[in-house]
Amino acid sequence: MYDYAHPLEDVIEDITHSLCTLEFDNNRRVYDWVMEHCLDEEEIPSRPRQYEFNRLNLGYTVMSKTKLGHLIEEGLVGGWNDPRLPTLAGLRRRGVPPSAIRSFCREVGVTRSQSRVQIDHFEHALRDDLNPKAPRVMAVLDPLKVVVTNWDEGEVDWIDANHWPRDIDKDETRPVPFTRELYIERDDFREDPPDDFIRLAPGREVRLRHAYFFTCEEVIRDEDGTVTELRGTIDPETRGATAPDGRSPEGTLHWVSAVHGIPFEARLYDRLFEVPAPDAREEHFTGFINPDSLNVQRGVLEPAVRDLAADQRVQFERQGYFWPDPDDSTPDALVYNQIVPLRDTWGDEDRLTQAELEQRRREKEKRKERQRERSLKGKTDPVKNLDDAQQNRFERYHEALGLSRNDAATIAGTDALAGFFDAALEHYDAPKPLANWTVNELLGALKDRTVADLPFGPEAFASLVRLVDTDVISTRGADEVFTELVENGGSPEAIVDERSLHQVDDTEALRPTVQAVLDDHPDEVARYRDGKKSLVGFFMGQVMEETNGAANPELARELLQEELAA
Numbered sequence: 001m002y003d004y005a006h007p008l009e010d011v012i013e014d015i016t017h018s019l020c021t022l023e024f025d026n027n028r029r030v031y032d033w034v035m036e037h038c039l040d041e042e043e044i045p046s047r048p049r050q051y052e053f054n055r056l057n058l059g060y061t062v063m064s065k066t067k068l069g070h071l072i073e074e075g076l077v078g079g080w081n082d083p084r085l086p087t088l089a090g091l092r093r094r095g096v097p098p099s100a101i102r103s104f105c106r107e108v109g110v111t112r113s114q115s116r117v118q119i120d121h122f123e124h125a126l127r128d129d130l131n132p133k134a135p136r137v138m139a140v141l142d143p144l145k146v147v148v149t150n151w152d153e154g155e156v157d158w159i160d161a162n163h164w165p166r167d168i169d170k171d172e173t174r175p176v177p178f179t180r181e182l183y184i185e186r187d188d189f190r191e192d193p194p195d196d197f198i199r200l201a202p203g204r205e206v207r208l209r210h211a212y213f214f215t216c217e218e219v220i221r222d223e224d225g226t227v228t229e230l231r232g233t234i235d236p237e238t239r240g241a242t243a244p245d246g247r248s249p250e251g252t253l254h255w256v257s258a259v260h261g262i263p264f265e266a267r268l269y270d271r272l273f274e275v276p277a278p279d280a281r282e283e284h285f286t287g288f289i290n291p292d293s294l295n296v297q298r299g300v301l302e303p304a305v306r307d308l309a310a311d312q313r314v315q316f317e318r319q320g321y322f323w324p325d326p327d328d329s330t331p332d333a334l335v336y337n338q339i340v341p342l343r344d345t346w347g348d349e350d351r352l353t354q355a356e357l358e359q360r361r362r363e364k365e366k367r368k369e370r371q372r373e374r375s376l377k378g379k380t381d382p383v384k385n386l387d388d389a390q391q392n393r394f395e396r397y398h399e400a401l402g403l404s405r406n407d408a409a410t411i412a413g414t415d416a417l418a419g420f421f422d423a424a425l426e427h428y429d430a431p432k433p434l435a436n437w438t439v440n441e442l443l444g445a446l447k448d449r450t451v452a453d454l455p456f457g458p459e460a461f462a463s464l465v466r467l468v469d470t471d472v473i474s475t476r477g478a479d480e481v482f483t484e485l486v487e488n489g490g491s492p493e494a495i496v497d498e499r500s501l502h503q504v505d506d507t508e509a510l511r512p513t514v515q516a517v518l519d520d521h522p523d524e525v526a527r528y529r530d531g532k533k534s535l536v537g538f539f540m541g542q543v544m545e546e547t548n549g550a551a552n553p554e555l556a557r558e559l560l561q562e563e564l565a566a
Contacts, residue, residue: 026553060271095323100129135163143183174304181258261300264334401431423458455489477501
């Protein structure tokens, strides 16, 4: 009933593109058949089209609602809004901006490939979105006291520090108090440092961010030998963290006044699982939970945060991006959630000249302009900007070959692509299937390349389309062949033979696989027979998985329904 109602509902509701996840790949043939037999002939060219895409799989987490629910029920996370979860509620509480999610989705796009997106891509989208929005402040998460012995007790130097780095065109500043007693990060000090350690050590001079050059002269320990305090002196001539004689320490440390700093709780979130694909292993996915996915630390913040909006996202310099927890943070007990960590890039930035910074800004603006152009291009009539030769080509594709307006314009608008398409037509005279593969698969595979850069030519492309169009291989098998062609080239027929991708359309050969799938899922069989007929799609997916996508979809569905009705 679903396969019959779905296409008709799309027609009634004027749907143009019916987007489905890959488990509905096998339903498309029925979808097209219903359209062709139920619509008037003049309606068929403008009928809805079904397109399948792979659901989003993100590394080091799980996206299944069932699995997320299991984590909550077992008490492994704090609820649907736990900031470690990929739920909208969790991301919102963590502080992820909606614009970053949209940017990430645009970046990864939509694909038919069974793939898992690396978590690095998501973190990059977060940093890119937050960088121009989050003012910089200093926070020490694991404090170690520093006493400046040549600074008078009670004296305060209010230093005017930039909220923004030099490559962001904003000029807001904030007052930062410098006092005799400070806090630095415990990890920023080593008593016996290795050769590549450039931060603080006995006798070494470092730059205190925005303030002075400081030299460590004495180390204080408790009875257990733990370092509890450092003592040293600043060079008063280096206010603003620059020296008149031009010297420049390698290490730069952030710090907070021990007198004026605000105590707070920092919640540092790491990846929820220790492996990229926890739900793709034989062991239960909860066995790969990262025990250190939440690390709570008591730190000290500079007082300027009091002047920011209550929900302002900030960058703790050299730490990462944070924001106040909307549920637990109060004015008297601040709690900050880490949105995403930050790499330490101060050393590189300090070495950049003004000209290099200007070049970085120009490159960033060019990228934004290209993004705007691509966005506007998608909103205009695809035929409007074609030249005369391309217009003639478009009319031939649209009128003579029967391609849709969008497909005809897309192919006609790029001379190299049109040449590739025309050459493929000479090897397989099936304009519509070739156009579908050209627009939906070939263009996506090109990315920054041209068709001349591909390791295969029009003849191999036409052979692949013929194989799937004549049911020699399934759509899933065709995807596998196409991926191999894009990566290494070769002959589609040879790839099919080598990987045994020929479509299984023999009833007696396929029946044992169907029966085995049903035997392996008795609970789902019982639910199907109790009325949950939509589970036929689940069984279809299992059959296709067992046959590596080679089962004839119509035959597989027929056998499944036959066995389930028995």
